[in-house]
Amino acid sequence: xxxxTQTPKHLVMGMTNKKSLKCEQHMGHRAMYWYKQKxxxxxxxxxxxxxxxxxINESVPSRFSPxxxxxxxxxxxxxxxxxxxxxxxxxxxxxxxxxxxxxxFGSGTRLTxx
Amino acid sequence: QKEVEQDPGPxxxxxxxxxxxxxxxxxxxxxxxxxxxxxxxxxxxxxxxTYSSGNKEDGRFTAQVDKSSKYISLFIRDxxxxxxxxYLCAMTLxxxxxxxxxxxxxxxxxxx
Numbered sequence: 402x403x404x405x406t407q408t409p410k411h412l413v414m415g416m417t418n419k420k421s422l423k424c425e426q427h428m429g430h431r432a433m434y435w436y437k438q439k440x441x442x443x444x445x446x447x448x449x450x451x452x453x454x455x456x457i458n459e460s461v462p463s464r465f466s467p468x469x470x471x472x473x474x475x476x477x478x479x480x481x482x483x484x485x486x487x488x489x490x491x492x493x494x495x496x497x498x499x500x501x502x503x504x505x506f507g508s509g510t511r512l513t514x515x
Numbered sequence: 516q517k518e519v520e521q522d523p524g525p526x527x528x529x530x531x532x533x534x535x536x537x538x539x540x541x542x543x544x545x546x547x548x549x550x551x552x553x554x555x556x557x558x559x560x561x562x563x564x565t566y567s568s569g570n571k572e573d574g575r576f577t578a579q580v581d582k583s584s585k586y587i588s589l590f591i592r593d594x595x596x597x598x599x600x601x602y603l604c605a606m607t608l609x610x611x612x613x614x615x616x617x618x619x620x621x622x623x624x625x626x627x
Contacts, residue, residue, distance in 0.1 A: 405558075443603055443617030444559065491558050503549045503605075504615075506558035 403428060407492050407507035415515055416482060422510045424475040424492030433475040434504065435467060436491040444491055450475060482514045518542060521604055521618035530627050534591040538604035538618045541585065545606040545616075548580050550589045553601045553620070562602075563589065594625045 405426045414420050424433065432451045436444035449457035450469040458467075464486075466478040475492055489511050493504040521538045528534055536550075547566055551559035563578035565571045565587075571578045577590040587606075591598055604618040 407558075441620075443620055445617075446615060489556075493558075503547075503551075503561040503564045504559075506551075506560065508558045509556075511556070 403505065405492055405494055405505050405507035407490075407510050409510060410508065411511045411513075413513045413515060414479065414482065416484070418482075419478070419480045421479065422477040422490055422492075422512075424477075424507060425473055426494045426505070427473055428494065428496075428505065429472075430494035430496050430505070431472060432495045433469065434493040434495075435475070435477050436493060436506075438489040438491055438509070448477075479512075482512075484514050487513045517619075519604065519606065519616050519618040521621055523621070524601075525622040525624060527624045527626060528594055530594060530596060530625055532594050532625070534594050534598070534623060534625075536589040536591075536602050536604075536621050536623070538587050538606075539585055540587075540606060540616075542608075543582070543585060544608050547607045548578070548587050549605040550576075550578055550587075551603040551605060551617075552598075553603060555600075559603055594623075596625050596627050599624045 408423045434449050435447040437447055438444040446459050447461045448467045453469045453472055464481050468476040489509040491509045492507045495504045519538055519540045550563045552562050553559045563576055565578050565580050568580050568582045575592045579588040601620045601622045603620045607615040
C-alpha cells in the first residue's frame with residue numbers, strides 16, 4: 402500500500418457545525434502533515450506530526466484541531482469555521498524525514514463552508 | 516521578495532516538445548529540492564527529489580539543482596498531453612517539514 406487515503410472527498414458544512422477530516426496511511430511513515438490549498442495557490446503547511454506528536458503548528462486558528470490517534474491515522478477536527486476556510490485540505494506523510502521519496506500526498510478533502 | 520519564485524504560467528507547448536520549468540529561491544540554507552505534479556482536483560504527486568546540487572534523471576524527467584545560483588529546473592522530454600498539469604517546485608531545510616516551501620506553481624498544457 403503506497404497511498405495516503407483521505408475521507409471524505411467532499412464536505413459541505415455550516416459555520417456552526419463540527420466535522421472531522423480523516424487521513425490514513427499504511428506505509429509505516431512516521432511523519433504526517435496537514436496542508437491547506439486555496440484555488441490556484443500552492444499548498445500551505447498547517448500541522449506536522451512526528452512520531453505521533455505534534456511538532457509544528459503554523460499558527461493555525463484554534464477552530465482547526467489536529468489529532469494523531471496512532472501512527473497510521475491523522476484527523477483534523479473542524480469547528481466554527483468561516484467561509485474563507487473553504488479550500489482543499491491535503492494530508493501527506495513521509496518516512497521519518499524526507500527519505501528517498503519526499504512526501505506522499507492524499508487526494509484531499511474539498512471543504513466548502515456555507 | 517518571495518522565498519521561492521517560479522516562472523509564471525500558463526505554459527502551452529505542442530506534443531513532443533522539451534519543457535523547461537524553473538524556480539529560484541532566496542534562502543541558501545535549503546538542502547532538499549523536489550518537483551511535484553498536481554492534476555486538477557488531486558493532491559500533489561512527487562516527481563523528482565534531489566539533495567543538494569546536481570542532476571537527477573528519471574525517464575523523461577530531469578531535475579537540476581544549482582545551489583550557487585539558487586536555481587532549480589525540471590526538464591520534460593517528449594512531452595505528452597498527459598503531462599498537462601500544474602508543476603510545483605518545493606524545498607526544505609531538513610526533515611519533518613521544517614520550512615517546507617512550495618513555489619507558486621506553473622500550469623502546463625501540452626497540446627496534441
